[in-house]
Amino acid sequence: MRPGFSKGWRNPVSTTLLVIATVAAMFGAAGGYLAARPTINRLRAALADAAWQLTHDPLTGLLNRAGLRTVHTAIAASGGPQPNIVMLIDLDQFKEVNDTHGHDAGDDLLMEVADRLGQLADAYGASVARLSGDEFAAILPIRGHGISRLADLFTTVIAAPVTVQADSGPVTVTVTASVGIASVASTDSLEDVALHRADIAMYHAKQQGGDRHVLYTPGMTMPDRKRRRGPRLRDLRRDQRGSVE
Template identity: 60%
Template sequence: MFTTLLVIASIYTAVTFLAGAIIGSALASLGAWRIVGRMRAELADAAWQLAHDPLTGLYNRNGLRTAHAAFAAAHPGQPVVAVLIDLDRFKEINDDHGHSTGDEVLIEVADRLTPIAAFYGGDIARHAGDEYAALFPVRQHGISQLADDLLSAIAAPIEVQADTGPVVVALTASIGIAVVDSTDPFEEVALHRADTAMYHAKRGGRNQHVLYTPGMTMPPSEARRGLRLRDLHQQRGVTA
């Protein structure tokens, strides 16, 4: 997909060059210029869709991978902070209030994380479902301060509209953090280590961050205790 983004960027550059040639030509027609303008707009839109999550407007995995590649090219050998954020018990929001309410929560969380990413000079993405991933350069701000800012932004109550009316949702998050070399593979090293640390945060009680340390491995799987919340609701509906 990163290759696809490069192809689109190359085509966009070629179209832009063609547009300049057309403008500079005395024989250029208004119709030709309109065609070139439409092509530029369509290519720009295609590139945006390939790199962004349609719900939140954040980068998607491909967009964050591209941002990582750009940082590695500009700053080879420099450390980078990889962050993986998983919303705790987000499934219960969907079960209790519906997926449209869940989508509102995801959008609000994205809106809260965006200025934090900008403040720390990083990039953030909706990684998958209720997971967000981010990359930050190592600066004077400590990792603990960054993690605390992320946790505080998510924990502030969120008022959303459910089918039954307005509801206030309280969330926490489990955050995994890994400091890696900018040239380390993005998926296999940076995100993998952040993911491992995130699971330790979740197994350790949630609503916290854990920093990856050398030799850290995935914690043992947590066995499900009792019925899922959705199953309990269905049981109550049958017995009511």
């Protein structure tokens, strides 16, 4: 089981709303709603901001992993199983940009990629998250969309040149992406099924040279680690804990 994600995990938005309701009830009992209203409004705004921070990435403004879980939970609860596409998107040359031009340039690149992914999400009814570092994920309903066409759109918009602010001034950089895709039911586990399968497919895209997408097929396994760039933090956690991320 992923660290920090257990059977006792609660939806952070629901928890925040519960706090708001509890505080409002306390003020109402103590001095009447009208007298307490300004304070309740301030608390509501502060707690809403805290809830946003719990579910969003502070750099890019996209959902974070907790936010993606919240979206997935809502989709799963909205009806019977529906076919969904889950994409795991990993930038191919991000480390080189960071090492060559500095971390500020890397942040500029991440924010621009996030903006582009966000625009695609708005156009196709998707939810996009930054999971960590240079890794993003998207969930969207199939709804007749061609999977290969959608994946091509994601890789194409990422590969467009980006102007970033390096230590020496503005520079234009280009990165590509390796995209792993899994077609799953909306009720499938996000961590153990959807993201896990997309992760396997993404590594196959990476192994094949990047700048491409690979669709997960039944029975697909991780490629030989000797042919990859090296284990990631999530791989080490899986090895240490014996759990699937």
